[in-house]
Amino acid sequence: MPQAIIDQYKAVICSATENKSSLQIRGGGTKHFYGNPSFGQKDTLLDTTAYSGIIDYEPSELVITARAGTRLVDLETLLAQHGQMLAFEPPHFGANATLGGCIAAGLSGPRRVAAGASRDFVLGTRLLDGRGGDLRFGGQVMKNVAGYDVSRLMVGAMGTLGVLLEVSLKVLPKPPIEITVQMPMDEAAAIEKMNQWASKPLPISATCYVDGVLLLRLSGAESAVRAAQIKLGGEELAEDRDFWQSVREQSHDFFQSDKQLWRLSIKSTTAPLSLPGKQLLEWSGGLRWLLCDANSVDQDLIRKTAKDAGGHATLFRSDAFRTDVFHPLDPVMMKIHRLLKEKFDPSGIFNPGRLYSEL
Known part of the structure; x- marks a missing residue:
């Protein structure tokens, strides 16, 4: 059955390539608000939730491998039964959040400041590329992660490089x-x-x-x-x-607003930012959430402020149509992103524009 689902995904990818159409890769859809809207004019939805379930879990090894369509709540429930957890405390934003969406978005929760980011715990991945090729990277132990750590490229890629099938993660014991x-x-x-x-x-x-x-x-x-x-x-x-x-989960009163929500990742020692709006600080000051009216502050000012503080700014939530959610890349980094996109998705069918309009 699992292989039959993968074969269906391959067929959808090949059809999209032949028809020059694009694919919206989506799991539970709880983070669909995040990132740029897809630019494809003839998008086909590729739902990854069917490919779900735990593949391998040995609590004594502190490693779990699961299919990308596995719900986060189910994965975390299993870990909790063995006194373990996902150390980076990922946000769900809904009961249907999946492991694949968690990795594609690359978001980490409050424990990030002490434990590390989501990409720090990815040991291996399996994915389908833009040719329908079935690729595996990394493994289930840290010593297998050598050379270019391709597995971690998938973290935060917003589904632009491939269709995640499986992910191996390092987990940690829950604190007493x-x-x-x-x-x-x-x-x-x-x-x-x-x-x-x-x-x-x-x-x-x-x-x-x-x-x-x-x-x-x-x-x-x-x-x-x-x-x-x-x-x-x-x-x-x-x-x-x-x-x-x-x-x-952003259910705190601070987040209950229809104003724009910005996410500023900066040096933790940066003094209070003189930006109009209301702020909430996490990660010892390294993450600053900013709520502001769309017309009260220029987004160039927000991005410049973040850059001057050694970081970057992301427009996390907004009711307005936007095409520039993520902080602009310098020409060298954009060239690297384009080369990666061409290698993994030569026809440009996966979530076009979702990360950057140029990709």
Whole structure:
């Protein structure tokens, strides 16, 4: 049955190539809002949810391999039964979120600051390229990742390089205990404290600054967490799991707005940004969410501000039609992207324009 599904995908790819049409690759559709709209005039939907299920999971090895159509909630439920988790805490944005969509979007949640990004945990991938070729990269152990790490190219590629079939991920044990402390302070003090504490051996697994309050999640052995709680001070937050989920899934009150939502990834030590709008800070100040009216601030100013702070800006959500969601690439990087696109998708049928209008 799984091979029959792959054969169907191959047939769809070959047909699109012959007919010079494009393919919208989509899993659960929970992140369809993210990225540029596809530019294809004759798009055919390639639904990847049929190819689902766990292929291999050995808890003692801390590695899981699953098909791209597997729902994230099902994968995480299985891991939780063995006291394990996806370390990068990916957002779902809906019950139908899939593993393939998670990897294609390349988004990480609150634990990113302590554990690493989604691409750091990808060990191997299997995909179909623009010729219908069935390709495998990487493996199920870190030592197999040598030379050009092609598997991790798929992370954040928005489906522009191929149809993900399978993904092998490194997983981690869930911490024995987690608590969250909160303390009121201004933004400048919060940025200073977050970076100061990040350089110390403290079990901080997530940070958030919103509405004049700094929140720190402490994770690990109970003795270490309790000792850090005493050292840091602050008031313990009840129902802290709900809070971090609301940040991860953007159900927190901050995100309940029809204004443009920008995602600025910058140096964590950057002073408070003087941009109009409201901000929420994560990752010790390295990730800053900005809510602003579309007409109140020029997007060139936002991108310049992010660039000057050593990072980039992404228009994460907007009701307006847009073709420039992601930060523009310099000519050298764009050339590399084009060469990769030509190698994996020579006919340009996969999600055209979804990442950059030139691809």
